[in-house]
Amino acid sequence: MLETPLEFIESWDQWAKIIALASIVLGLIVFLRYWLTYAMSKDPKAKYDLINMKEISTLKSLSVFIIIALAFFANSFIDEIGMAWMVIRSFVTICLSVILGVIISNMLKFYYPFYVEKRLKKLRYKPRVSPKTGKAMKLLSEEEEDVYLDEGMQAEENVFSIDYDVWVDEETGFTKIEKYSGHLHAQQCPECNYQTFKVDREEILAQPTELEEGELMKYFECNYCGHKESRRFRVSKMKPTESSGTEPAPAV
Numbered sequence: 001m002l003e004t005p006l007e008f009i010e011s012w013d014q015w016a017k018i019i020a021l022a023s024i025v026l027g028l029i030v031f032l033r034y035w036l037t038y039a040m041s042k043d044p045k046a047k048y049d050l051i052n053m054k055e056i057s058t059l060k061s062l063s064v065f066i067i068i069a070l071a072f073f074a075n076s077f078i079d080e081i082g083m084a085w086m087v088i089r090s091f092v093t094i095c096l097s098v099i100l101g102v103i104i105s106n107m108l109k110f111y112y113p114f115y116v117e118k119r120l121k122k123l124r125y126k127p128r129v130s131p132k133t134g135k136a137m138k139l140l141s142e143e144e145e146d147v148y149l150d151e152g153m154q155a156e157e158n159v160f161s162i163d164y165d166v167w168v169d170e171e172t173g174f175t176k177i178e179k180y181s182g183h184l185h186a187q188q189c190p191e192c193n194y195q196t197f198k199v200d201r202e203e204i205l206a207q208p209t210e211l212e213e214g215e216l217m218k219y220f221e222c223n224y225c226g227h228k229e230s231r232r233f234r235v236s237k238m239k240p241t242e243s244s245g246t247e248p249a250p251a252v
């Protein structure tokens, strides 16, 4: 049997409220799961990775759920206005939701990363605590750290936009090595100044030998303005005792 319009409207009102509530609950679950993982991880590097990989996508999901909830909730009182207005109102709701979604998505993509970057920097250089002595460890410089990196790691530092940080407990010699990837981590774009400039790909121009340094080209691309840049980097000699470093040469 077909429902009369009045019955349909009554059940719609109910369903819209249920959907709105469910959407809020789902959004909260997504957000709380992220927040709890963040709050419970003690290691600054674990926190760094979590923020880097998950924070923006979590906030994006949260805002989608909130927009859905608002849209359904705003349209759950139609018994007062009737069906004709409901169609118009649904249309307006969809337009507003899309606009709100675009605004939030742009803020998360272009402004929020500045705030993320500040926190990431703090976490990366926050003194690590030695589990042996409970004292602060020392972060080695690029030159000092090579002793602690095996050849594979040094090669990776040279070519794959990867940075290793080496922390040493000077009392016990305990070391902690952390890996940071340039492909996941955006820098400030020299053109538009947003924090959206990433290494896109790399190419070895000259293989390093035991006698000579090699050369590497890194291709950067901005996610916002599309600005592209290639930068030459020196690749340190093969000898493990030589000091390594990826010092940027002038851009070409």
Ligand SMILES: [Zn+2]
Binding pocket: 189, 190, 191, 192, 193, 194, 196, 222, 223, 224, 225, 226, 227
């Ligand atoms: Zn840019």
